[in-house]
Amino acid sequence: MVLSPVIGKLLHKRVVLASASPRRREILSQAGLRFEVVPSRFKEKLDKAAFATPYAYAIETAKQKALEVASRMHQKDLRAPDVVIGADTIVTIGGLILEKPADKQDAYRMLSRLNGKEHSVFTGVAIIHCCSEDGQLDTDVCEFHEETTVKFSELSEDLLWEYIDSGEPMDKAGGYGIQALGGMLVEYVRGDFLNVVGFPLNHFCKKLVELYCPPHREDVQRVKHDSIPAVDTFEIASEAAQGDEGCGPSRAGVHGHTGQAPAGPQGPDTNGLVENPPPFPSDLLDLIDGFKASKALFTACKLKVFDVLKEEGPLKAVDVARKLNASVCGTGRLLDVCVALGLLEKTDTGYGNTQLASRHLASEGACSLHGFVAYNDEHAWTVFTDLESAVRQGPRAAAGRPAEDPSQSRDQRLRFMRAMHGLTQLTARQVATAFDLSRFASACDLGGCTGALARELAREYPRLKVTVFDLPEVIEHVSSFHPEGRQPERLRFVPGDFFKDDLPDAQLYILSRILHDWADDRVHELLSRVSRSCKPGGGLLVVETALDERRAARASLPAALNALVRAQGRERSLAEYRSLLGQHGFRDVQVAQAGDRLDVVLGTRASSAP
Numbered sequence: 001m002v003l004s005p006v007i008g009k010l011l012h013k014r015v016v017l018a019s020a021s022p023r024r025r026e027i028l029s030q031a032g033l034r035f036e037v038v039p040s041r042f043k044e045k046l047d048k049a050a051f052a053t054p055y056a057y058a059i060e061t062a063k064q065k066a067l068e069v070a071s072r073m074h075q076k077d078l079r080a081p082d083v084v085i086g087a088d089t090i091v092t093i094g095g096l097i098l099e100k101p102a103d104k105q106d107a108y109r110m111l112s113r114l115n116g117k118e119h120s121v122f123t124g125v126a127i128i129h130c131c132s133e134d135g136q137l138d139t140d141v142c143e144f145h146e147e148t149t150v151k152f153s154e155l156s157e158d159l160l161w162e163y164i165d166s167g168e169p170m171d172k173a174g175g176y177g178i179q180a181l182g183g184m185l186v187e188y189v190r191g192d193f194l195n196v197v198g199f200p201l202n203h204f205c206k207k208l209v210e211l212y213c214p215p216h217r218e219d220v221q222r223v224k225h226d227s228i229p230a231v232d233t234f235e236i237a238s239e240a241a242q243g244d245e246g247c248g249p250s251r252a253g254v255h256g257h258t259g260q261a262p263a264g265p266q267g268p269d270t271n272g273l274v275e276n277p278p279p280f281p282s283d284l285l286d287l288i289d290g291f292k293a294s295k296a297l298f299t300a301c302k303l304k305v306f307d308v309l310k311e312e313g314p315l316k317a318v319d320v321a322r323k324l325n326a327s328v329c330g331t332g333r334l335l336d337v338c339v340a341l342g343l344l345e346k347t348d349t350g351y352g353n354t355q356l357a358s359r360h361l362a363s364e365g366a367c368s369l370h371g372f373v374a375y376n377d378e379h380a381w382t383v384f385t386d387l388e389s390a391v392r393q394g395p396r397a398a399a400g401r402p403a404e405d406p407s408q409s410r411d412q413r414l415r416f417m418r419a420m421h422g423l424t425q426l427t428a429r430q431v432a433t434a435f436d437l438s439r440f441a442s443a444c445d446l447g448g449c450t451g452a453l454a455r456e457l458a459r460e461y462p463r464l465k466v467t468v469f470d471l472p473e474v475i476e477h478v479s480s481f482h483p484e485g486r487q488p489e490r491l492r493f494v495p496g497d498f499f500k501d502d503l504p505d506a507q508l509y510i511l512s513r514i515l516h517d518w519a520d521d522r523v524h525e526l527l528s529r530v531s532r533s534c535k536p537g538g539g540l541l542v543v544e545t546a547l548d549e550r551r552a553a554r555a556s557l558p559a560a561l562n563a564l565v566r567a568q569g570r571e572r573s574l575a576e577y578r579s580l581l582g583q584h585g586f587r588d589v590q591v592a593q594a595g596d597r598l599d600v601v602l603g604t605r606a607s608s609a610p
């Protein structure tokens, strides 16, 4: 989520943070900025005596850090980033500038100097806009600084040494970290706290407003000079700038000149007053662009970008391109988009997977969603292009559930199984433990596919014997999902059709992600078959993503559309699932959540027939 519309102005630019500081990275990403991190190689050795003030030194260092990264990236990629941000934090006391301590003794000297006194923390920031023309890098520099006063308590030698021995001081200006243990040393802070931590976010936002959204002349009087304009003021400014070739730093803007912007689309009204235009629809624009992000993820998965980087990363774009047998330029763009989407990280040594990507987007691994991504790319994507006709004509009654569509090819079936396998593995433990199922000695997972949930149940309940019941053409492929060979002894696979064949005997029946695939008449048919097979005291466990007010509609609505475009099924609310179980003779119906996407409903078969 982008909190500040002005941060949103940078969303579609290639932004680079020229800093190795984890604090800067955190502050800016928490503010919603998307950026790559390329630590600067600039040596912080400028002659301090040559600067009139400590902050002039910090600003110049910040600028040199950012310029070094801009020119290195320009030379390497022949494509400079749009914006490079550099920063430098220093601590000053009695005219002395303290940077990061060289060793423990140095940290001790610094902390002793600060002990019991007030000092200033300055962060200099440089925002560099780059553009390359005819292979030449052209830069516009915008710079500023922020000062915060910090007072240390009187601290004992022991405490100082204990703090130094914690290791915390070594990578921090002045030898302390106010955001962590070092906070204990501090009596008070005057000014921006984040400035001490390493990045003056508030001042940075004000600068972006100056750069990207120069205000109307009329608004200048309304905006207090020392405040970040309220959101509506951003919007007035941004609308104005949009009228002027989109909202970006005009050359004048970059140099800090805020000339008169043309009136917004609505212009001044007849009384000469500016009407407030509606808020800028950043979230809506993100939504409109959403499909591009999905497709980038799908494509990177399909090309096995995450597999290559998991095995051999970090790698440069050119090396990834070679391994993928793809164009260097196309690969570079895709990798950058993946960085912006938070799937990859970019450092000096090249592109690497984030933990998320290694865990879920590489094709192997217990938590891999690679199959689910492929299913969405190759199947759901195509089907969803037909959403309009599904909405116009209603659900396509002829379409069957993928696993049961007789026309489905072996490859399609395998793809569907891979998707279900990944998704089920991800949530199997949460489902298995949503209720205490230890009272059951046997369970049958109807439509249990590759047995991902069944295995987890067998693992969780050492007494439980689990049967997976699914179509023969599904069971046939099960072994390829369990390369380690033999299934656990308490797990067996039985081929069959739950609408036609006798259901295997079990004390507990499970219908996980099955009912939403079917229309009401088929659901009743299936539940009455389960009810007839289930002995009094036995159970039925239904796992679904229920349509429910309690959950943000976001999580369940795509599934509702799924049912519309794909089959005759539909999503149901928890009340409907409860009622369905009740109608088929299940009592004491309880509901639990499995993670934030799944609901688990458990009913006990009553002794009297429904």
Ligand SMILES: Cc1cn([C@@H]2O[C@H](COP(=O)(O)OP(=O)(O)OP(=O)(O)O)[C@@H](O)[C@H]2O)c(=O)[nH]c1=O
Pocket (backbone or CB within 6 Å): 018, 019, 020, 021, 022, 023, 024, 039, 040, 044, 065, 087, 088, 089, 090, 091, 100, 121, 171, 172, 173, 174, 176, 177, 178, 179, 182, 196, 197, 198, 199
């Ligand atoms: C006073 C204080 C400083 N810091 C950190 O001190 C480093 C300053 O060094 P720098 O040279 O400005 O940055 P760097 O870490 O060398 O990174 P780079 O930008 O690559 O030069 C930055 O990390 C800051 O967060 C804290 O984390 N907490 C505090 O309370």
